[in-house]
Amino acid sequence: MTQQLDVDTVIRLRIRGLRLARGWSLDALAARCHLSPSSLSRIETGHRRIAVDQLVSIAHALDTSVDQLVESAADENVVIRPEPEHTPGLTTWLLSSERTPHGVTVAKMRIDRPTGGEPRVHPGREWFTVLSGTVRLQLGDRVIMVEAGDAAEFSTMVPHLILAEGGPVEILTIFDHDGEHAHLHAPDAAGT
Structure with missing residues (x-):
């Protein structure tokens, strides 16, 4: 009772x-x-x-x-202890639970490779902030350097590729369902 x-x-x-x-x-x-x-x-x-x-x-x-x-107000799922998932040139830590509102996935990624993969296109928008290093964002025909402390947001209907520039880079990113599938479950996600 x-x-x-x-x-x-x-x-x-x-x-x-x-x-x-x-x-x-x-x-x-x-x-x-x-x-x-x-x-x-x-x-x-x-x-x-x-x-x-x-x-x-x-x-x-x-x-x-x-x-x-x-839904339960219990605290058992408050702390998320991510396990790293490794693919060549990329380590990913999922920072959100399976029941995240609005179907978004939050992930920390360490990208070690300066090249790799083909640009991807999928429905939705993508957002990331650079925690350390410099990202080389290929967005269509443009190349945009995103420094530590800066963030980027763009339509994922534009062919895009996120690479490390001048050394490893760590980013915090938010994917919708389509972005999660394209970047975290794709056969060659190393170029992200």
């Missing part, structure tokens, strides 16, 4: 937090989910149990899912 109360409390805090993050009053959210403001207030404060149909309506109004409202 205590665990159920804890889940209820977490759900109530999430509802209130999402409402406040959007800058909505009780009246505004209540109108969106077809509840009275007093009913919504009692739900948020714990003076009323949340019915499943109300939870579905509230989640929809907050542009989230019931799963996200009720």
